[in-house]
Amino acid sequence: MTESSVTHATVVLERSYAAAPARVFQAFADVEARKRWGRPSPSVELVYDKADFRVGGVDVSRCGPRGKLIYRVETRYLDIEPGHRIISAEVVSEGWNKLSISLITVELQAIGTSTRLVLTDQITALGGKDMIAGSREGLGASLDNLVAELSRLPVEA
Template identity: 75%
Template sequence: MTEPSVTHATIVLERFYNASPARVFKALADPQARMRWGTPSKDAELVYDKTDFRVGGLDVSRCGPRSRLIYRVETRYMDIEPEYRIVSTEVVSEGWNRLSVSLITVELQAQGKSTRLILTDQVAAFGDKDMIAGSEAGFSAALDNLAAEFSNEPADA
């Protein structure tokens, strides 16, 4: 019998957006906006069953390939400093099988009229390393998609 394994990793992603920290924070806080930019591809879907964006609040979502939302994600907000920081924990499961647990920190830093976003995901993946690669790819694609939230609005809105 093999022992259950756990793999630890720290993923750090950085993006620059042509928008103020207030606008970026708003896109991070709004569940409707998150459903637009939060999926890694056009073939994936993200649906929120519960949203409660506040310190201590819990979001519950399902995601995966369109029409096959096999993953359940529970996000608990540990610290929110509007326009500066969001710290949350995230548990990803498939059915009764817990796949990973993460501590996620999103930092927003004003850079002139733009914003530097730094996302740090400290993840413990259970079973194999695929969850870590998937987490990095998913967050990276979602952060790339986030730029579209600001492409149709003036930079000083």
Template identity: 75%
Template sequence: MTEPSVTHATIVLERVYEASPARVFQALADPQARARWGTLSKNVDLVYDKAEFRVGGLDISRCGPRGSLIYRVETRYIDIEPEQRIVSTELVCEGWNRLSVSLITVELQPVGTSTRLVLTDQIAAFGGKDMIAGSQAGFGAALDNLAVELRHQPVDA
């Protein structure tokens, strides 16, 4: 019997948003906003069953193709510095099958009146590189959607 494989990667994504660190942080902290910008496309659903955005808190969400929420995501918040940094772990499962586990760091840095966001995903994917590519594509799409969310959010929010 062969041992299941583990593939490790570090994914770093950067974006600059025309919004203050406070506005970006609020969009990251609010589970309703995350449900809007966190989906990859109109063909994907994302539902939060539990949302505890605090140090030690746990988010539990389900996602997948529209009408088929086959993936379960557990996010545990390790460190939160408002308007500066969020560090969390993320476990992605399909049924009882663990697909990946990650240490995710989101850093917010003011750049004039804008915010530079750097997301670092240190991922261990079980059983192949597809989860790494999926994680990179998923976070990339979500961060692009975040720009749209921030454009539609009132300036004083």
């Protein structure tokens, strides 16, 4: 018998990017861009089955090791202030089992011509602390990948 557990955590990640907040925001708004920078590593595959980046909109994606998309991620956008803030609720599942539920806030602040990004993941892990560590590592790697993505976007974005 598998013992069910609930673990709560708040994960806060901060990054600085040599790009204006509008460019950083565009990397979140553009699903094709998110497909590129949102994978934590080249060995992970990320597919969007639905992408609706607007308040009330829902993204549905699948991810996992290449060729084995075992995780389903449903993201509902609760608040979007272009260039400043994105707040979403996220449910990660494997089959019928919910693994985690999160409230994620992304804040963008202009610092001269650069952007300070603060991502806060208020996560409830269902089944153990491994989901919290995995979320921290995956989100951190994705935010690191965002540096390369920002160099791909047009300057006026």
